[in-house]
Amino acid sequence: MPTNGKSDSKMEIPNGLWIRCDGCGEILYRKSLEQNLFICSRCSYHFRINARKYIEILLDADTFEEFDPHLTPQNPLDFPKYPEKVAEAQKKTELDEGFTYGKGKISSFPIILGVMDFNFMGGSMGSVVGEKVARSIRLAREEKIPLTIIATSGGARMQEGIFSLMQMAKTSAELALLAQERIPYIVILTNPTMAGVLASYASLGDIIISEPKALLGFAGARVIEGTIGEKLPEGFQTAEFLSKHGFVDIVVSRKFLRSTLTKIIDMLWGKGKAEIEPKREFVE
Amino acid sequence: MTISWLEFEKPIADIQDKIDELTAITGYESEISKLRTQIEKLKTKLYSDLTPWQKVLLARHPSRPYMLDYIDLITSEFIELAGDRGFADDKAIVGGLAKIDLGEDKHLNVAIIGTQKGRETKDKIARNFGMPHPDGYRKALRIMKLAEKFDLPIVTLVDTPGAYPGVGAEERGQAEAIARNLREMSVLRVPVVVIITGEGGSGGALALAVGNRVLAMEYSVYSVISPEGCASILWRDSDKAEDAAKALKISSSDLFQFGIIDEIVPEPLGGAHQDYKLAAKYIKESILKYLAELKNMTPEELIAQRVEKFQSIGVYKSN
Numbered sequence: 046m047p048t049n050g051k052s053d054s055k056m057e058i059p060n061g062l063w064i065r066c067d068g069c070g071e072i073l074y075r076k077s078l079e080q081n082l083f084i085c086s087r088c089s090y091h092f093r094i095n096a097r098k099y100i101e102i103l104l105d106a107d108t109f110e111e112f113d114p115h116l117t118p119q120n121p122l123d124f125p126k127y128p129e130k131v132a133e134a135q136k137k138t139e140l141d142e143g144f145t146y147g148k149g150k151i152s153s154f155p156i157i158l159g160v161m162d163f164n165f166m167g168g169s170m171g172s173v174v175g176e177k178v179a180r181s182i183r184l185a186r187e188e189k190i191p192l193t194i195i196a197t198s199g200g201a202r203m204q205e206g207i208f209s210l211m212q213m214a215k216t217s218a219e220l221a222l223l224a225q226e227r228i229p230y231i232v233i234l235t236n237p238t239m240a241g242v243l244a245s246y247a248s249l250g251d252i253i254i255s256e257p258k259a260l261l262g263f264a265g266a267r268v269i270e271g272t273i274g275e276k277l278p279e280g281f282q283t284a285e286f287l288s289k290h291g292f293v294d295i296v297v298s299r300k301f302l303r304s305t306l307t308k309i310i311d312m313l314w315g316k317g318k319a320e321i322e323p324k325r326e327f328v329e
Numbered sequence: 330m331t332i333s334w335l336e337f338e339k340p341i342a343d344i345q346d347k348i349d350e351l352t353a354i355t356g357y358e359s360e361i362s363k364l365r366t367q368i369e370k371l372k373t374k375l376y377s378d379l380t381p382w383q384k385v386l387l388a389r390h391p392s393r394p395y396m397l398d399y400i401d402l403i404t405s406e407f408i409e410l411a412g413d414r415g416f417a418d419d420k421a422i423v424g425g426l427a428k429i430d431l432g433e434d435k436h437l438n439v440a441i442i443g444t445q446k447g448r449e450t451k452d453k454i455a456r457n458f459g460m461p462h463p464d465g466y467r468k469a470l471r472i473m474k475l476a477e478k479f480d481l482p483i484v485t486l487v488d489t490p491g492a493y494p495g496v497g498a499e500e501r502g503q504a505e506a507i508a509r510n511l512r513e514m515s516v517l518r519v520p521v522v523v524i525i526t527g528e529g530g531s532g533g534a535l536a537l538a539v540g541n542r543v544l545a546m547e548y549s550v551y552s553v554i555s556p557e558g559c560a561s562i563l564w565r566d567s568d569k570a571e572d573a574a575k576a577l578k579i580s581s582s583d584l585f586q587f588g589i590i591d592e593i594v595p596e597p598l599g600g601a602h603q604d605y606k607l608a609a610k611y612i613k614e615s616i617l618k619y620l621a622e623l624k625n626m627t628p629e630e631l632i633a634q635r636v637e638k639f640q641s642i643g644v645y646k647s648n
Contacts, residue, residue: 115648121587122578141648172643179640201531201553203562206577207589210553211642213532214539217511218636225516240504241553244492244532248508263503263532264494268558272494282499292502 096145096160104149111147127204142173146181152307157185160195168198171205175212182219191229196247200240213245255284382571387548392602396443402609405430419465421457424472440476443486460493463506482520492533507536514539518628525549542619545581547596552579
């Protein structure tokens with residue numbers, strides 16, 4: 046379920062003029078890759094991008110207002126070397142924690158957007174991530190604005206032990222309250238979203254979207270292989286696999302995330318047009 | 330049933346063997362009574378100073394009472410309900426309607442749900458060693474919704490290594506099943522009392538453990554990951570499980586200190602497996618105590634209290 050904050054694939058897009066695609070090995074020109082939203086022009090491999098980039102891709106320019114950027118983790122278990130790992134992640138990502146959320150606009154629709162960042166200890170969920178996710182849900186409920194969360198995570202953060210586990214219940218309980226108020230909650234799954242995060246708020250969207258080929262699952266492949274004693278088939282636990290089995294609504298390229306999300310919010314929440322009132326009251 | 334002994338319990342087992350031997354012959358009553366005093370002393374000493382890893386071993390003790398043992402001892406009647414109405418009946422989870430005897434011919438109707446590990450090899454396999462599939466979590470939720478519909482309080486007993494990591498479990502949405510239980514349990518309109526009775530194995534345990542009151546038995550553990558799993562991820566060495574058990578702080582006393590559980594349910598000296606009846610008595614007392622506390626709360630109050638309980642968990646700093 047939890048993660049150690051490492052991944053076997055590349056953590057970040059390397060600097061430099063030319064970049065080798067992790068999907069097909071093609072050498073790509075950085076600038077055109079960037080223009081293509083970090084999708085390989087040859088094999089459509091989606092490079093991992095950070096929270097800031099997703100905000101830039103999804104929201105109307107300069108509309109994002111961040112909330113609670115400086116909630117920082119503690120070491121409730123006195124877990125060995127945990128503070129050092131946090132400090133390292135903070136330095137690397139220039140973030141205080143692995144979840145960024147705030148208020149913004151998408152095609153003029155107000156939206157609460159939360160984005161996880163895999164570069165921060167594998168997107169693992171400890172107290173801060175759980176609390177910020179919960180606060181983003183509460184903000185959506187209080188302001189009556191649709192919520193979107195972009196998920197990527199190895200799972201719960203082991204170093205915060207039982208506190209991490211409880212964040213699954215905390216975030217899911219907040220979503221129950223949001224559902225009672227009938228505010229849309231749309232999840233965008235990205236590569237990878239696993240374990241405790243997929244087993245809580247990342248599986249509870251009214252609508253669940255995934256980027257292509259994202260790795261999605263409860264148990265890690267190695268754990269399953271160790272349990273059943275055989276190799277897993279190609280394509281197991283991908284977005285397409287989950288879609289086939291009925292757990293993902295739409296698998297969509299990063300290029301169409303913004304337009305897809307706009308359409309969904311419009312259809313669930315708008316009044317059949319893109320110009321909307323900031324708040325909408327329900328008539329019972 | 331004969332109790333099996335753990336490695337660290339060997340000194341106790343040796344004296345117990347002697348007692349058993351002497352009991353078979355007559356004329357050694359005073360010897361036996363001396364040995365009994367000795368064994369009690371030894372137990373008191375040994376069990377008051379357990380390492381975190383020894384507590385894990387006790388929580389997993391092969392002779393530990395399981396869900397069905399407790400049902401026998403706690404309820405006067407039990408009707409088991411089966412199936413998730415979608416795919417299967419997962420035997421790793423047992424649930425149904427029960428009556429708890431309150432004395433003086435009074436009974437309390439409840440829904441009771443829990444994981445079942447299985448005792449002998451065949452039974453263990455049938456119960457999948459207490460590791461539920463999504464179908465099990467969906468069955469549990471179905472029974473909880475039934476309880477809500479007919480205004481019955483819910484009791485869950487949790488003892489699982491975790492949700493099953495397998496192909497079918499992934500295909501049928503293990504993550505979704507757990508997530509849904511977390512969300513739906515948090516807004517149930519009836520009282521929910523949870524007791525961690527053995528292993529509280531991560532999300533697979535939490536999916537039955539969103540309660541108004543969450544209790545843990547003295548020698549139970551509750552953790553985000555097994556000590557073996559933690560050691561293998563962090564130190565690439567599952568033999569360091571003892572260190573991980575210490576670092577993860579998963580014993581009932583840790584959980585109580587952290588405010589994760591509301592009460593430690595005491596166990597008979599040496600663990601629940603030493604005296605099933607006494608263990609069940611303590612559990613029953615706790616269940617009744619907390620159901621009584623929750624009895625007069627409105628559905629809205631129950632939901633608010635349960636949601637706030639989990640909202641408040643977390644340690645962080647606002648800069």
